[in-house]
């Protein structure tokens with residue numbers, strides 16, 4: 163065809179000219195500059211994801227003068243788990259349902275608010291949306307928002323106006339997005355979640371940062387061989403699967419960790435667990451099931467496979483490698499090795515060579531019983547017999563919450579230590595009640611292929627702490643106990659400090675070198691997000707969004723509920739600290755436990771209670787919590803007046819009266835279904851009141 167100059171191509175030339183003009187100010191090299199502490203430009207501050215800032219005005223000596231400088235209320239926010247970005251004097255805070263608030267760091271004014279209207283866009287996907295969003299990316303004057311419903315949206319960083327939007331998942335499908343996009347080399351990349359809510363084949367997609375055009379996509383597990391493989395990496399992966407895995411999707415969804423490495427032009431993807439969890443169903447007879455639970459290195463320009471390292475071959479416990487991947491140039495005997503460090507759910511701390519994925523170290527950092535160690539010759543774990551629940555129910559450490567989850571870790575180049583929250587929480591695994599041959603995951607329902615989340619998780623199910631790990635000695639340098647098990651990620655600075663927010667609302671600073679506790683501040687609400695630091699007019703600030711949230715605030719039952727952060731009861735805020743800061747926190751109610759309601763006239767029907775429980779586990783447990791104990795991310799139905807009344811309950815559950823606030827419409831359920839769920843919730847409420855009463859009379 164003869165080339166015809168057309169209007170669109172002229173428009174393209176003009177657009178390119180505009181963006182070249184803008185990029186003259188934008189210094190992409192800043193994203194790789196560990197020496198400048200002015201900004202916090204990407205999820206892990208710089209491409210390395212070290213979350214280390216060289217700023218040292220606030221340091222182990224001056225910290226006694228650290229105080230609240232100012233705060234902003236974030237009333238729309240439900241849960242907050244995100245990393246704030248600080249770009250040239252503007253803070254970008256992401257809260258529930260991917261709402262982004264841009265705040266002038268000098269005047270503290272809200273410059274703009276961008277609400278992608280996730281509940282209105284989500285359709286059936288709303289049934290799966292916790293509202294979690296771990297933050298945004300920045301590139302060349304644009305902020306990139308990953309909306310929970312699967313859209314990736316570019317907005318103007320100055321005005322908050324939408325520039326482009328790309329649908330990265332099937333609209334209304336069972337994939338959703340909670341992770342932060344990453345921007346590199348003029349591209350933006352995002353993964354997705356949805357491994358346990360239908361047959362899921364995970365992938366990551368990179369888009370052109372200026373236009374939103376898809377640049378490349380990489381599938382994390384192979385598809386049906388009959389459809390042909392996308393490339394040789396998929397062919398290689400397929401040889402590690404059995405049966406008709408594609409009918410189950412396979413999994414691998416990359417919902418969190420993505421790291422760009424300018425040294426090798428690699429993108430590292432931390433891949434997810436199996437879909438369904440139970441390997442006997444998805445790949446009968448075993449197999450490694452690549453690329454589940456792996457770090458996969460891709461060429462950043464083309465998305466082509468470079469290397470992989472699998473932390474858990476034949477994953478079957480909801481273990482994944484979705485925890486952050488940190489690039490560290492490690493000095494060993496006067497040599498510098500370009501490594502990456504990774505502490506995934508499975509409880510081992512890994513060091514790999516970034517050039518080729520070779521395993522350099524793998525040591526346990528928490529209680530681990532599923533494997534005794536990692537064979538350094540083969541790089542494979544040495545599994546414990548019985549762990550695969552082949553002999554019936556087994557209790558193993560860690561469980562699905564992992565020994566470390568998405569809460570980010572930070573690396574301090576001065577102390578050569580890695581700081582991260584860990585937890586020792588086991589999991590029961592059992593598939594004796596499941597038909598392994600006929601099991602098929604259902605879309606938009608919790609379907610894992612094991613018996614899961616059927617009863618409450620007691621508040622004392624596990625313990626947790628903050629750990630400083632020395633990768634060279636492969637040992638803990640120091641650690642502190644944390645409350646509960648769901649504590650926030652860390653930041654470390656050139657002031658010899660490590661900061662961490664806790665589930666009970668305390669924000670704490672430790673001396674990075676020896677772990678001595680130096681400072682604390684009561685934020686009066688559970689902290690789930692990591693702090694950041696930045697500099698304005700020569701002064702160092704620390705910003706921390708406060709608001710309980712994340713997986714265990716939804717599915718943790720009493721583990722999450724124990725801190726008393728009931729849904730919507732406590733103000734959500736951005737707190738900003740500086741030396742000589744003298745602001746006061748506005749009034750805040752104290753923690754409060756849910757008070758279940760009971761109607762003595764309500765007659766329980768044992769059969770309805772049992773049916774209601776089954777429905778609750780499939781449709782409601784993901785947000786309202788196991789045993790109907792909500793962790794604070796959604797209302798506790800035992801104390802809900804709406805759940806006391808049939809018609810009111812039908813209005814919310816079947817008619818979707820609260821959809822705009824994130825409670826989905828369950829048009830696939832009937833009034834009889836709602837009645838049985840009501841019986842189950844009433845039974846749970848009465849059981850709690852009975853237990854409380856007997857505790858009081860003792």
Ligand code: HEC
Pocket residue numbers: 288289290291292778781782783784785786795796797799801802803804805811814815820823824825826828839
């Ligand atoms: C994906 C998360 C999610 C799932 C799954 C979910 N809900 Fe909700 N639900 C919410 C949220 C969030 C709210 C609070 C909405 C608001 O602020 O009004 C809510 C509110 C409610 C309320 C109103 C409570 C009150 O007192 O205000 C009821 C009743 C309810 N849900 C019942 C159910 C039932 C029954 C199921 C299962 C069939 C279910 N929900 C599944 C997230 C969820």
